[in-house]
Amino acid sequence: MNELKILYENESYIGFFKPTGIPTVFGKEKKCFLKIIKENHPKLFNFTGFKKEEGGLLYRLDNETNGLVLFAKTKEAFENFINDQNLEKIYIAKVTNPPLTKKGTINFQIAHKSSKRMVALIPNKKINFQGKAKNAETKYEILKNNLIKCFIKKGLRHQIRVHLSAINCPIVGDDLYSKNGNNANELHLSCVGIKSKNLDIDVANKINLL
Numbered sequence: 001m002n003e004l005k006i007l008y009e010n011e012s013y014i015g016f017f018k019p020t021g022i023p024t025v026f027g028k029e030k031k032c033f034l035k036i037i038k039e040n041h042p043k044l045f046n047f048t049g050f051k052k053e054e055g056g057l058l059y060r061l062d063n064e065t066n067g068l069v070l071f072a073k074t075k076e077a078f079e080n081f082i083n084d085q086n087l088e089k090i091y092i093a094k095v096t097n098p099p100l101t102k103k104g105t106i107n108f109q110i111a112h113k114s115s116k117r118m119v120a121l122i123p124n125k126k127i128n129f130q131g132k133a134k135n136a137e138t139k140y141e142i143l144k145n146n147l148i149k150c151f152i153k154k155g156l157r158h159q160i161r162v163h164l165s166a167i168n169c170p171i172v173g174d175d176l177y178s179k180n181g182n183n184a185n186e187l188h189l190s191c192v193g194i195k196s197k198n199l200d201i202d203v204a205n206k207i208n209l210l
Helices: 033-040 075-082 159-166
Strands: 006-009 013-018 066-072 088-094 103-106 109-112 118-121 130-134 138-144 147-152 189-195 200-202
Touching: 006 066, 013 033, 066 075, 088 159, 103 159, 109 159, 118 159, 138 159, 147 159
Parallel strands: 066 189
Antiparallel strands: 006 013, 013 066, 088 147, 088 189, 103 138, 109 118, 109 130, 138 147, 189 200
16 A cells, blocks of 8 residues: 555544555455554544444445545544534546436435345336335536536445446446446546535545546
8 A cells, every 4th residue: 555645634633545445444354444544543543433443433435435534533523523414425436428417316225235236226117125225315416528526425335336327327447336347447436525514625636536
């Protein structure tokens, strides 16, 4: 992994750039982004957030997704962030073809298709799934050509990937939700900002993502 990049910092929060191909948290793989952060910024683990071993981590990114991963520096900052009902996470994606409208909202429910895949429940289409479907909303706007900006709230697993695929605009490099992933080497999806009462971060200009 290259040098750890800090993308944003104030008295309450600090955000790092997570590269493509590394899990955010501990799992089957020995290597994870959380371990790297702990080695370099141990004070972020002086309190328990979602889990004791995760410290001030505020959300995860998929292994294949890169971009901003934000940490709270204190328990109070953590609580303020997760209780902010107006919070939005901002992503930029490169899709195989742009949506039909310049702006739009995708609100299909999402459920588990298998242990590795999720699925969008499209009305009037028979789809087999496991467990309970959950509500999800992805807003988007076209930036230029095949680049789009997406806005989500809390976010379900693979939400943006599943929703864009469901409207026939799969993300470039997404071998899981596209037939061939457009033959790209990696997924072209990046978290570039956070909007909330506490924060308004847009780091796209600092990340050469797509």
